[in-house]
Amino acid sequence: xxxxxxxxxxxxxxxxxxxxxxxxxxxxxxxxxxxxxxxxxxxxxxxxxxxxxxxxxxxxxxxxxxxxxxxxxxx
Numbered sequence: 001x002x003x004x005x006x007x008x009x010x011x012x013x014x015x016x017x018x019x020x021x022x023x024x025x026x027x028x029x030x031x032x033x034x035x036x037x038x039x040x041x042x043x044x045x046x047x048x049x050x051x052x053x054x055x056x057x058x059x060x061x062x063x064x065x066x067x068x069x070x071x072x073x074x075x
Contacts, residue, residue, distance in 0.1 A: 004046050007070065011055070012046035014069045018062045019044070033057050 019029055020027040026044075030037040033054065050058075052066075059066045 004047075008046045010072055011050060011069050012044055014071070015055075015058055015060050016044035016048070017067070018058070018064060024051055024061075029058075029061060040064060 019026075025053065025070050026037040026040050030040040035054075039048070043050040043054070055069055059069070
């Protein structure tokens with residue numbers, strides 16, 4: 001099992017907070033991405049690392065720059 005890095009944790013927290021702030025469900029966002037909601041849940045908990053391509057998809061859905069997912073502050 002790979003060790004979770006601090007940036008993975010920051011990204012996970014930020015993508016979860018971005019979804020919550022927009023009042024979007026796991027099922028809605030995962031359907032827009034074409035993935036299972038469980039997979040999005042794993043990204044949001046840092047159980048699985050998220051790819052750059054998936055981060056870009058989320059930035060389009062959430063209408064936020066990708067760089068915002070990397071900042072330690074909450075978006």
